[in-house]
Amino acid sequence: MQYDFLIIGGGAAGFFTAINVAEKNPSLKIVILERGKEVLSKVRISGGGRCNVTHAEFIPNELSKNYPRGEKELVGPFHTFMTGDTMEWFSSRGVELKIEDDGRIFPVSDSSQTIINCFLSETKKLGIEVLKNHAVKDFYKEKGIWKVITNQGSFEAKKMMLATGSNPKIWAKLNKLDFKTINAVPSLFTFNIKDTRIKDLPGIATNASVQVKDSKLISDGPLLITHWGMSGPAILKLSAWGAVELNSYQYNFEITVNWLQDYSEEETVDLLKGLKNKNPKQQVFKYAQFELPKRLWQSLVVASGIENSTRWADTNKVQLSKLSQELTKGVFMVKGKSTFKEEFVTAGGIDLKEINFKTFESKKYENLYFAGEILNIDAITGGFNFQNAWTGAYIAAQAITSKT
Template identity: 55%
Template structure:
């Protein structure tokens, strides 16, 4: 097979389809082809959010939105001023797909079905004449004048403009490297922690709002806040996932063996906790410690932490010694746990790594190294915490690249 297109989009995922829709809308009659290596397009959209598709997040201030990206925060600030979460909502609602916002800010289609988003993107691209070729794994990309030759498992195609939106694909990163781009080595992001510790054993399903940080690194003052969920293998929840994302490369270098410090009281300091415990001893002296904790903590967790501080089941507040109170305050506000491995968070396999951001013009998402070569989505060294932010990166990148490509197509005689 040998065919020429105005635009080839490598990758039939969120960024690729979103870009195709905007190119086809802005440039009617343009020959746009999407190449997808697998038999199914938009596979990640289908499984995201447990099959509901976490489309975006209800954060509408560009600077605040950018703060959720451990890699890409600075680079996405400008693009978010051009296409932000509100624009994503408008795109889908203008095409009959209403979104709803949940308490934590995540946004889903009102149908609670990812198929709704898939159908919208397929309808939009099909109606505008975009062709989709599945089973077209890319083996090689060659420069042909000012355009490109794309060699696939099913033959070669040529195009004037090429957008690569293949996600976290090691094979495609190898191809991109051959074009002169630098690939930041990929490491996992967004993962949960394996921890075996008597303080959390038997507490599966229990959650608390905490602050957590890497322990043993005095110079590292980054603190991650939010709910922490105790699981049968250790810890999960937003606080843990944030730490895993922001410290992805450092934790990889440590082979996922590292200590963390958990403040079960969130923002209460050791000194403040000790003061509360002393007051409790004075006011509730006759009460049993295990059944009369002064903090808003799940009772089973309180009992575990008190026991680990050296307090016995029968101890009363009036009997507790000064050092035991200090032990308890420490367990509450700076419990150290040793992480001994990781697990992928649900189906959301996200990597930190990809095309070096210094080699991309973020006004257009065009390569600074090769003209008429564009990138969007997770193929770039951009990733975010969970909550719809990785999809927003795909929508924004797809839109920005499409706008730049359409502008170039208009300039072509």
């Protein structure tokens, strides 16, 4: 079957591209090929089923800093299409968005189905074909035309986009076309930690600074203690920025946690001495200090060898030193990882040197475009990965229609 524009991948980037192309040139015959039984499956589960559409960062240079891979390349594209443009795009199609306190942006409905319905409605209105259960067997270019073979037939189009995410079979086919790809490794994962200090503390959250021992990887922010170890923004950011390095450790490494974030070990010793002078008759265990959650404070006190009944006046130099270490340099052994909710994100994909970021077109093959996670671009949690998809898809759509 012949088309003007063919998209492989029925996810966020694929749909966004198709809609923007069709709106700009309604005469084009467009098809989306999806290998699965359903389209937009990742949109459905994102943000706990609410779809974290983007993030309230409106300065391109600042927005790009949330991408461990792709930071430099996305600055230019973000000047063309970013957060405010995304919000306006959805709003103009009847989808109202809201900004939450942490900067994440969701549909007012708090349902990812709202986003899915928007896309399905737009594709239907614009006459875009969406074919499910079409697994791609091969694709190649012949006499200026892209040819795609699926398990259900063959398709031809002058222009083609790959928006297949981290699909290793597609990457393997790209390698045969002389594309360089970076092997996929997990990003955005939580740390599995079995440690008596946090064993009975699931649900406790506090700000902390976390560093991978003997490395430059460090992250600050809210840390959540879970039944399996540690999670929260501080951990997730560390997993994103350290995706490649932590994979090389096979997810067995040590971290140091500074529960006080702003204080060093030496400064904390002085502060503890001050508490000893100020509250000599007070039991150390009973009253939490430094605005730490009470149960966390008590666990660290016990780990320091200070008994429940010990008063500040009765603490010795060794105990205060040990407590200071627990508060600012506690070492925890990470043994394995867990996927963050259902939002599996990978680092890896097509080498960014292969792409013209003014058009999101291949530098090797004319009329071949890419958008979304198929590129070696990934971000921390908070709506940034979707923003990359919207931006790349929009710019590609403009390039595709301008060449028609």
